[in-house]
Amino acid sequence: MNMAEWLVRTARRAPDAPALLSGENVVASYSEFAANAARVGNVLRTRHKVEPGDRVAIFMKNSTAYLELLYGIWFAGAVAVPVNAKLHPREAAFIVEDSGSRLIFVAGVDELRSLLPSTCALHDMEIEPAFVAEDAGLSAPEPRAPDDLAWLFYTSGTTGKPKGVMLTNANLHAMTYAYFVDVDDVLAEDAAVYAAPLSHGAGLYNFMHVLRGSRHVVPRSGGFDAAELCTLAPRLGNVTMFAAPTMISRWVAAARQTGYTGEGLRTIVYGGGPMYLADIEAAVAQFGPRFVQIYGQGECPMTITSLSRADIMDRRHPRWRERLASVGPAQSCVSVRVVDANGREQPAGEIGEIVVSGAPVMRGYWNNSDATTQSIRDGWLWTGDMGTLDQDGYLTLRDRSKDVIISGGANIYPREVEEALLMHPSVSEVSVVGRPSSEWGEEVVAFIVASTSEPPSVEALDTHCRSLIAGFKRPRTYLFEAALPKNNYGKVLKTELRKRISGH
Known part of the structure; x- marks a missing residue:
């Protein structure tokens, strides 16, 4: 349909309702x-x-x-x-x-x-x-028809070259229905506020609110402004919204300054990057029981696991802190496993790659059968994320097998930044990694080996990057090295580079 x-x-049904x-x-x-x-x-x-x-x-x-x-x-x-x-x-x-x-x-x-x-x-x-x-x-x-495409979502792969995720009507139907079961109910009097980009997860959440006849609100700023939301939410009432963890952290900081404690908010669904335990505890302390976490990918949109409002608020369970640091159990329309490289299921507590199957999983990548074959095997989507499942089925993300940097809820793939920098005549070698950031979650750091005796200036590299890639992807720090650490096969050891930036 x-x-x-x-x-x-x-x-x-409701022609005059505000939309x-x-x-x-x-x-x-x-x-x-x-x-x-x-x-x-x-x-x-x-x-x-x-x-x-x-x-x-x-x-x-x-x-x-x-x-x-x-x-x-x-x-x-x-x-x-x-x-x-x-x-x-x-x-x-x-x-x-x-x-x-x-x-x-x-x-x-x-x-x-x-x-x-x-x-x-x-x-x-x-x-x-x-x-x-x-x-x-x-x-x-x-x-x-159910298998006809409705949404073609572009997300970069490990090489940094964007791939089109084919989402069908059936995929989006399954995602929508799962929201009502696993994430939150939606009311006609709700106001869905789009502070995050409509091109991504926030936009996918429009369907639930259209079905129920809720209000769809675009802030006057056109995006995320913490001070604006503190004022807007009480005036609208029953606000629901999707937010990246970094947005929530910035919102909490602004709310502390103004004394705002969540008036007008009903539900904040967070995802799209790691939420640190201290950050969600601070958010709950400031705004109260208004949070639900989801874990998903473009390839299985918003629909792998969810951590309920009740789980986030529960302090009676003996492992409540572990659960609060998890992304919750599988949503109702998918199966989730943690497996080794050969696809064998890992015991509870053992790290492996997260795989998922079910109705929301994409049809495949647009015009890219090789990538589809690599990602979907025997009906299971291999997410590239590493995690553990506990004995109760709660999934905890442990690492990412891909080197994606998540900054402000947006994915940045090192390869595309590296390729842009390597086009500069004064750059011989480059390797890009992420560094923890209190404001953005992660920020981009570039290690550069210059091809000339005089390294290029930071200003020159910034200008160069801006001419080729989006500004939010450019490195926030450039570190110049005589050589990059490599293994016996000539592969750059990014683990070593991450250790080096801990001191910068």
């Missing part, structure tokens, strides 16, 4: 939300000749229009390709070309126009709205 059917049904809000101001009711999405769908079909199954990209910051575009894409039977708004235009252009997108919605990104393939049209929302009130709308969403 087409995901847009949920919006149509809610609009019929889209900018801050506290209502922008559209549910009937208006559905009508505008139908208009976007018709514009895609008639003006841009988008057919069912075609891909349509969105490269924009959060806005209420973003949700109308998503549902307009689904009205037309097309596949949404949300692109992280923080990416460099060159990175966005790669995703557009790889996905074969017919059209991309942007907001004032002029540089992207010259980088797009000739097969992709660009629609600039700052110049022209997606529709006008006089535009006719599609009479109904295009019928779609």
Whole structure:
């Protein structure tokens, strides 16, 4: 079933209910939300000749229009390709070309126009709205089958080259239903606040709130601003939101200064990176019993394990601190195991790779059968994350087999940063690792061997990186070395480099 059917049904049931809000101001009711999405769908079909199954990209910051575009894409039977708004235009252009997108919605990104393939049209929302009130709308969403694609989510692999995760209607249905069972109930009076990017987990959580007819709120800042949320939440009431652990830490720090203690909040779902034990204890002390943790990946969206509100608050269990440091038991629609390199299940407490199977697991990687075969074996998704299961089925993340750096809830893959730096004429060798950061969770550190007697300046390297990759991926620290530590096979020993940065 087409995901847009949920919006149509809610609009019929509660046409006048507030749907889209900018801050506290209502922008559209549910009937208006559905009508505008139908208009976007018709514009895609008639003006841009988008057919069912075609891909349509969105490269924009959060806005209420973003949700109308998503549902307009689904009205037309097309596949949404949300692109992280923080990416460099060159990175966005790669995703557009790889996905074969017919059209991309942007907001004032002029540089992207010259980088797009000739097969992709660009629609600039700052110049022209997606529709006008006089535009006719599609009479109904295009019928779609369970295994048809709905969302093409790009996430980098271990090489740093982005891969398109194929999420079907059935995948997203399973994710949505599991939320109600394993994460939280959703009420019509709730306000889903999108402080995290709609292109990622926060956007995936729109479906539950559309089904229940809740309010969808984009803060006026367009993103995460701790002071703004402290003011906005009490005025909205019944706020639910998805947040990265680093966002919560910054929010708690701001709340301590203002005396805010969680008024107006109902549920904060956190995930997308490691939550340190001290941080969740501090958050609960400041905001109260409002937290639920989820663990998932783009390849199994938001739906591997969950740590309930009750588990987070329970202090009576003899191992409550261990549970609080875990990511909880498997969600209801998946099976989770911890295995060795040969796929043999590990005993309780033994570290191994986390594998998962079930209805939310992706169909595979777009146009990348080799990567699909490597990641999905005998029906199990190999996550690349290392962990342990206790005797009660609670999963604890122990390490990541991939060297991904999670900064502010966003994945940064060392290889793509290394490749960018190696294009600088004064860089001979480079290795990138993550360093713990109280503000961002982790930050990027680059170890560099210069090719010239005079090492390049930090300013020059920063400018170089900004010309090739998104600014948030650039190193925060550059350390110059005479040589990088390597093993007998010539592989750089990143474990040794991580030891070195402990003193910086």
